[in-house]
Amino acid sequence: MKTVSAHSLIARPIATADGEFIARYSATGLAELDFPNAKAFVAPKRSEGGRRPSSVTLSVWHRLTVAALKSALAGRAPGQLPPLDWSGTTEFQQAVWREMLKLKPGQTRSYGEMARLIGRPKAVRAVGGACGANPVPVLVPCHRVLAAGRQLGGFGGGLAWKRRLLAREGVVL
DNA sequence: CACGCTACGACCA
DNA sequence: TGGTCGTAGCGTG
Numbered sequence: 001m002k003t004v005s006a007h008s009l010i011a012r013p014i015a016t017a018d019g020e021f022i023a024r025y026s027a028t029g030l031a032e033l034d035f036p037n038a039k040a041f042v043a044p045k046r047s048e049g050g051r052r053p054s055s056v057t058l059s060v061w062h063r064l065t066v067a068a069l070k071s072a073l074a075g076r077a078p079g080q081l082p083p084l085d086w087s088g089t090t091e092f093q094q095a096v097w098r099e100m101l102k103l104k105p106g107q108t109r110s111y112g113e114m115a116r117l118i119g120r121p122k123a124v125r126a127v128g129g130a131c132g133a134n135p136v137p138v139l140v141p142c143h144r145v146l147a148a149g150r151q152l153g154g155f156g157g158g159l160a161w162k163r164r165l166l167a168r169e170g171v172v173l
Numbered sequence: 174c175a176c177g178c179t180a181c182g183a184c185c186a
Numbered sequence: 187t188g189g190t191c192g193t194a195g196c197g198t199g
Contacts, residue, residue, distance in 0.1 A: 092192060111184050126192040128183040133193090147184065154183025162183095 010052055012062050014069055023065045025058055027051035029083030030065055032135045035157045065139075072138050075105055075168030081139060089133070092123070096130035103144045106169040110148045132156045138165065146173075
């Protein structure tokens with residue numbers, strides 16, 4: 001597995017009422033989504049050797065990303081997502097993220113429940129780590145994973161974002 | 174490189 | 187307060 005730096009990804013801005021997000025694409029799909037004013041990104045390892053999507057493919061994916069993001073920011077289901085590039089991430093992380101994709105707007109789970117659902121009931125703290133490593137926040141709804149007792153827990157993009165996203169989905173803490 | 178070891182959490186009871 | 191476990195970072199051969 002080769003390591004590829006982040007600038008081999010193609011970056012596209014997405015203007016929203018909440019600021020400008022940045023989507024980054026590899027040859028196999030959407031690899032990252034950055035919050036507005038996100039700090040310098042730490043590139044994960046990727047296996048796709050710096051290949052880039054064709055411009056046609058890119059525009060199709062980006063259209064899906066933009067629509068999905070705007071829906072999600074409004075508290076609605078994102079609809080169809082572009083393919084996600086999870087290369088360079090671990091099986092464990094992917095299991096956690098796949099489980100998060102099953103959550104509908106307004107539907108929350110605790111870290112412990114997530115651990116149980118992926119068949120690793122004791123890997124509770126590790127689930128927290130996987131949530132924090134989610135490269136595509138909002139669309140992969142890590143904000144719907146709360147601490148036990150419906151406490152807010154943490155959030156890589158800042159707790160204000162987590163609160164805001166949940167509020168738009170009608171979640172009361 | 175490939176391990177081995179350690180420290181560290183977006184936790185939970 | 188301590189059990190638990192996936193990761194990252196670092197040191198060795």
